[in-house]
Amino acid sequence: MASAHSRMRCGEFRTNYRQDTTIFPTPLARRVAVVSVLLLMLVPMFGSAYQLNLLIQIGYYGIAALGLNIVVGFTGQISLGHAAFFGLGAFSSAWINSTTGIPVFFCIPLAGLMTMAVGLLVGIPAGRIKGLYLAIATLASQYILEDFFARADWFTGGSAGAMANPFSLFGYQMNSDRSYFYVVLFYVVIMYLAGTNLLRTRDGRAFVAVRDHYLSAEIMGINLNKYRILSFGISSLYAGIGGALFGHYLGFVSAEGFTIMLSIQFLAMVIIGGLGSVMGSMLGTVFMVLLPEVMEFGVHLVGSNNSALTQALAYIKEMAIGLAIILFLIFEPDGLSHRWKMIKNYWKLYPFSY
Amino acid sequence: MPDPALLLEVNDISLSFGGVHALTDVSFSVRKGEIFSIIGPNGAGKTSMLNCISGRYQPNKGSITFQQQEMIGLRPNDRCNLGIGRTFQNLALFNHMSVLDNIMVGRHHLLRNNFLNGSIYWLLGARKEELTHRAEVEDIIDFLEIAHIRKAIAGTLSYGLRKRVELARAVALRPDLILLDEPMAGMNLEEKEDMARYVIDLNEEWGMTVVMIEHDMGVVMDISHRVMVLDFGRKIAEGLPDEVMANPRVRTAYLGEDDGPSTTSAAAGEVA
Ligand SMILES: Nc1ncnc2c1ncn2[C@@H]1O[C@H](COP(=O)(O)OP(=O)(O)OP(=O)(O)O)[C@@H](O)[C@H]1O
Numbered sequence: 001m002a003s004a005h006s007r008m009r010c011g012e013f014r015t016n017y018r019q020d021t022t023i024f025p026t027p028l029a030r031r032v033a034v035v036s037v038l039l040l041m042l043v044p045m046f047g048s049a050y051q052l053n054l055l056i057q058i059g060y061y062g063i064a065a066l067g068l069n070i071v072v073g074f075t076g077q078i079s080l081g082h083a084a085f086f087g088l089g090a091f092s093s094a095w096i097n098s099t100t101g102i103p104v105f106f107c108i109p110l111a112g113l114m115t116m117a118v119g120l121l122v123g124i125p126a127g128r129i130k131g132l133y134l135a136i137a138t139l140a141s142q143y144i145l146e147d148f149f150a151r152a153d154w155f156t157g158g159s160a161g162a163m164a165n166p167f168s169l170f171g172y173q174m175n176s177d178r179s180y181f182y183v184v185l186f187y188v189v190i191m192y193l194a195g196t197n198l199l200r201t202r203d204g205r206a207f208v209a210v211r212d213h214y215l216s217a218e219i220m221g222i223n224l225n226k227y228r229i230l231s232f233g234i235s236s237l238y239a240g241i242g243g244a245l246f247g248h249y250l251g252f253v254s255a256e257g258f259t260i261m262l263s264i265q266f267l268a269m270v271i272i273g274g275l276g277s278v279m280g281s282m283l284g285t286v287f288m289v290l291l292p293e294v295m296e297f298g299v300h301l302v303g304s305n306n307s308a309l310t311q312a313l314a315y316i317k318e319m320a321i322g323l324a325i326i327l328f329l330i331f332e333p334d335g336l337s338h339r340w341k342m343i344k345n346y347w348k349l350y351p352f353s354y
Numbered sequence: 355m356p357d358p359a360l361l362l363e364v365n366d367i368s369l370s371f372g373g374v375h376a377l378t379d380v381s382f383s384v385r386k387g388e389i390f391s392i393i394g395p396n397g398a399g400k401t402s403m404l405n406c407i408s409g410r411y412q413p414n415k416g417s418i419t420f421q422q423q424e425m426i427g428l429r430p431n432d433r434c435n436l437g438i439g440r441t442f443q444n445l446a447l448f449n450h451m452s453v454l455d456n457i458m459v460g461r462h463h464l465l466r467n468n469f470l471n472g473s474i475y476w477l478l479g480a481r482k483e484e485l486t487h488r489a490e491v492e493d494i495i496d497f498l499e500i501a502h503i504r505k506a507i508a509g510t511l512s513y514g515l516r517k518r519v520e521l522a523r524a525v526a527l528r529p530d531l532i533l534l535d536e537p538m539a540g541m542n543l544e545e546k547e548d549m550a551r552y553v554i555d556l557n558e559e560w561g562m563t564v565v566m567i568e569h570d571m572g573v574v575m576d577i578s579h580r581v582m583v584l585d586f587g588r589k590i591a592e593g594l595p596d597e598v599m600a601n602p603r604v605r606t607a608y609l610g611e612d613d614g615p616s617t618t619s620a621a622a623g624e625v626a
């Protein structure tokens with residue numbers, strides 16, 4: 001069949017469209033992905049509590065970051081309210097669980113759906129406005145939701161916060177980091193597979209078409225309003241599930257955590273990782289979660305007895321985030337995923353890299 | 355009285371931008387199975403006419419019926435679903451997508467999968483559907499001879515290839531009526547010949563009715579069944595290619611008074 005002409009690395013041939021549309025670009029990539037997940041499954045046996053905690057954070061933030069990338073990177077919209085949806089997911093899951101007694105296992109996807117419903121509502125203006133105006137509208141949704149968290153005692157526990165019961169499966173409580181790690185890993189794999197699938201089928205292509213050239217997308221039969229709103233909805237679904245995982249991990253959800261700062265950090269994750277790249281969302285999250293840790297490590301290395309430096313640590317961390325965003329915007333605007341592709345291509349063609 | 359042989363009927367369309375009258379009382383109709391060309395000098399309102407038909411512009415007055423159905427008031431995406439496809443004068447591809455994905459977007463209104471079963475690709479038939487449509491897209495790719503670039507990113511291609519990909523994307527819609535805005539602009543002779551052959555094949559073998567804007571008079575004379583001439587937003591002639599070329603008003607408006615009858619292609623070069 002004609003598709004065998006595609007330029008592939010030596011020795012790799014595709015003989016039908018099915019092989020040509022696999023989720024991983026090459027069988028090697030597939031093996032690497034499977035092996036990485038298997039290796040990650042071993043981490044709770046050998047990893048330290050500190051490492052597990054970081055990986056769990058990367059997991060739930062990474063899910064939310066993919067959601068933001070769908071709306072910002074793939075559909076070309078802007079959202080400054082992602083943290084609020086992340087928070088909404090956390091509160092929703094805790095609330096559904098404590099008021100209805102539905103097991104946490106089911107509450108997490110339900111919270112995702114609830115957040116998605118709110119996201120669809122917030123998305124309605126997005127069908128009509130663009131650019132700066134949309135930025136302001138999403139900023140408004142951030143503040144409205146934050147305000148709601150602070151006032152809606154029945155839902156969030158108000159200033160006292162809400163308790164989130166630990167995750168349990170068939171009566172078995174998974175409240176240690178070791179067992180919860182598997183829950184998060186499971187969701188990461190499911191949500192990333194779903195996202196990749198979405199983006200290689202009809203609706204995902206429609207998102208990218210809307211981003212690249214909305215006028216011609218409309219002429220190609222794509223309903224602009226529908227897809228702009230849907231994109232917000234799906235992005236909120238991801239934020240909600242990430243948030244729910246976060247809530248049940250900490251066991252306690254309080255409104256202070258979901259400010260505009262976190263929204264900006266989510267934006268940083270997708271910009272640094274690569275707008276419009278599924279794996280970039282994860283790379284950016286890894287970067288953003290590890291950056292403060294590396295800073296801390298660095299500070300301790302340079303001057304564990306330098307008290308001024310240690311005191312400034314909090315500022316150093318914040319500044320490092322800002323600096324990283326600026327440096328990436330200047331030097332690597334396509335993000336880590338792009339750099340990764342370049343490195344891969346280099347090795348693929350090695351030694352004929354030119 | 356509606357005539358079922360008429361695929362498209364344009365009645366008394368006027369369109370203005372502020373003080374500029376892009377179109378004034380233009381009427382014409384296109385029969386099923388025709389290649390209908392619109393010609394006229396730059397700024398005559400040709401693209402504006404296509405924009406009114408495809409729904410990008412809302413005319414100030416008049417009506418446009420396609421398959422006996424009124425189009426005015428319908429969104430462009432609705433018109434696409436009803437069977438109107440088009441290409442653009444100034445390329446409008448999805449520049450960051452591969453050629454293949456660009457063309458697959460053309461299948462949008464024919465595909466049924468959505469974000470729900472799309473995201474569980476393997477389980478509820480999305481894969482099967484995508485692959486069926488992929489096979490049809492490959493037929494179009496073979497037809498337009500762009501197999502070698504199917505994985506290329508659209509924005510990186512040469513102008514001529516992009517024009518061809520845009521045609522492929524419009525063909526993928528499987529429209530009953532395809533609107534082509536200067537499909538041969540900026541092409542060399544060989545590319546133009548290819549493009550002319552594609553248009554004829556689309557019309558004869560794929561059964562599409564074609565409305566085409568083209569400046570190359572040689573091509574227009576060769577492949578059109580009928581021709582309409584616009585000048586300053588008004589229709590000044592319509593008919594068989596030979597009739598239209600013999601019309602003195604057309605000669606004045608479009609070809610320039612000085613030109614003799616045998617220098618049509620030279621005149622076309624001047625306005626292209
Ligand atoms: N969106 C717009 N806003 C303002 N004026 C417009 C717009 N679109 C078209 N016009 C004006 O309408 C007139 C007709 O333009 P149109 O693009 O339809 O001409 P055309 O026949 O396609 O010309 P060309 O051969 O150069 O493509 C021109 O005077 C143009 O400036």
Ligand SMILES: [Mg+2]
Nearest residue numbers: 400401402443
């Ligand atoms: Mg034009």
